[in-house]
Amino acid sequence: MLSRVSNSLYWMSRNIERAENTARLISVRLIGSIEHKENHWDELVSIVGANEDFEKQFDRYDAKSVMDFMSFSSENANSILNCVKLAREDARAIREIIPQELWEMINAFYWEVKQYKHENWSPETIDDFYQMIIRQSALFQGMVEATLSFDEAYLFIKMAKFIERAEKTSRILNIYYYRSEDPEHNDPSLYRHWFAVLQSVSGHEAYLKKHHPFITGERVIEFLLFDESFPRSIRYCVDQVYQVFQKLEQGKIEHYSEELLELIAKMRHSFQTMTVIDVMTDDIHQFLQEFQSNCFKLGRLINKTYYLGEVGV
């Protein structure tokens, strides 16, 4: 497959996943803020790492500014609108590779986002918009599973999705963990806090099935880091990435892929051998930051191994 095509598949997939994660993050915060006057909207901007860009455009982190910035701003490379637009451009560049139905779905998705009258949105109505994003992303995932041959194209889409997901879960945990350390928290507000963290990755229901309504920081962290079957836990995502590469390389290790496979194996290993106690007695922030820097390295090695991006031959 052409490297440019793989690159487009990769970014199409990451951007759809990114738009969905952002939508869910805001949607959860929106509901929290209605009942409890939760503020701290700045956290959302920190999770997507865009404080600098935000501050260029707005002078305070209020609900409206943050939602506007994260949903529609053209100054924000990772706004939902931009993510969907980029995903559509990548899809268009490879529409001869992906099934027509999938292209039509992404194209319609783009028009729906673009035509949303974002000048007139209100906190009462905008949640419909985020729910739409989440639904369309699910539709995308479903179509990929149902219409694409399980070949290289599929593997690149899958790999990108799980890398994006793992990274986002770790960023959410990292920022929200700071908040949980806030001495102002009382028990009910901590409970609410961790419940919202679970919701931000759609994990509250899966968590409740496993642990019943006993929510503690330690258990939530364990769940989001180490659960073997929850599709947004980091361990699950890393396992999936590992399996994708096994398939992509047909279980072999060639000289060109050696470095890449070593890194993934190392990342996977740490999740298999460590426990939540280890992570919490050491420094959880450091652990998560190291994971994020590994994700960054992973991206670079993928580029290098498969000649993606502007990497020449």
Added chain:
Amino acid sequence: MFKTYEIESFFDEMLQEIGRPRSHYQTLYDRLSDLPDEELKTRHEAAQQNFLRQGITFTVYNDNQGSERTIPFDFVPNIIPKDEWKKLEEGLIQRVKALNLFLDDIYNDQQILKDGLIPRELVVTCNHFYPQVAKIKVPRRNHIFMAGIDLVKDDNGEFRVLEDNLRNPSGLSYVFQNRYVMRHIFSDFFHDYEVQSLENQFTHIHEALSSIAPNGVSNPNIVLLTPGIYNSAYFDHSFIAQQLGIELVEGRDLLIRDRVVYMKTTRGLKRVDVIYRRIDDDFLDPLEFRPDSMLGVPGLIDAYRAGNVTISNGIGNGVADDKAIYHYVPNMIRYYLGEEPMIKNVETYFLRDEEQRNYVLENLDKLVVKQTDGSGGYNLLIGPHASQEERDAYRVQIEKNPNNYIAQPMIKLSRLPVFRGEKFSGCHIDLRAYIFNGEKPHVFPGGLTRVALKEGSMVVNSSQGGGGKDTWVMTE
């Protein structure tokens, strides 16, 4: 619906006179007359939406918003009876054969110039004549893998060639999409008609491309080279590549090593044998043509010269579809094939010739004047519809550079009904026919019917607000 329809003085494809359709339109005419307006309207709108949803759009240039538009679609098909099509097919094959021989001659011995059939100056000063590719051995001496010949019908209902497109004729994807939408939304219109299907056409196209692979390559790696997603014909490129099952590549996906072309894949380099290019000559290779071009591949022409890759359509084909050369095509047919042309040209005046120039300048209000290297319907003068000021301004341009222009009598293009929401009215059409040249030439059944949707307009070009119709070649 047809009560207010007017034929006026034009050849109408559907109606001999009001209320009396031609026999091959009778069934459709009856059906259209029976359907309630509201239903036609709903279905008409559903068709336009379908194009948008499928993303079959073209980018509007000179618009920094990057606007996208769909080409408006009209559901009254252009129906061509079997016998009429058969004759047309033969004429098209004849024409493309002669044009190919002309190209081969021009870039090799130039016998036709030596024999004085065409003024040498006209060829060698043509902007699209490239001495860089002279004497290159082209596989099968095939310069035209794909030709798009634009045809019109005059007021006697006779087909004439309006223009030859031998560089990068576009629009084939729209032919398929028009049929697709037609079948989905107007499936009942097909009842009682036997129409040639289009599905198997890509087999012919693929075979034609394989047949021109460099010597000795039996299972060639064929790619389609596109300028990328911002090109107005990108949909065309992507659709054709998908249907042929070949890679769609951009210049940056290719590189040359030791005069061989490779594409960059996730597993390293893969050799390329045939390039169906949709990039204009000037942009193909910055080392040979425009040095500022980012679209092409440095060293591509050198690999071509070495015989390691086929580039199709051939480089420098523009010399044969130049509007001034057009005048000589009937002579080429006689010269190379010893046959009489089966499809006529439209009469053409040369402005380089003083006598003809004077005639044209005196009769600007009756003629259509075109730039010889223009395309896309830009910078035309349609004399009868232009104002005195427009004609005067054009006159100045002509006098400055007469070589650059040709003139043709205003042809009364035939018309077909178009649905306008509450009624049908007659609009001018033309037909782009596609010819593929492999081991044997093959004419695509039908082609792209374009329609001038602006009331009274003769310009069918999509960049000028033209639309499309489905084209049916009857099998019975």
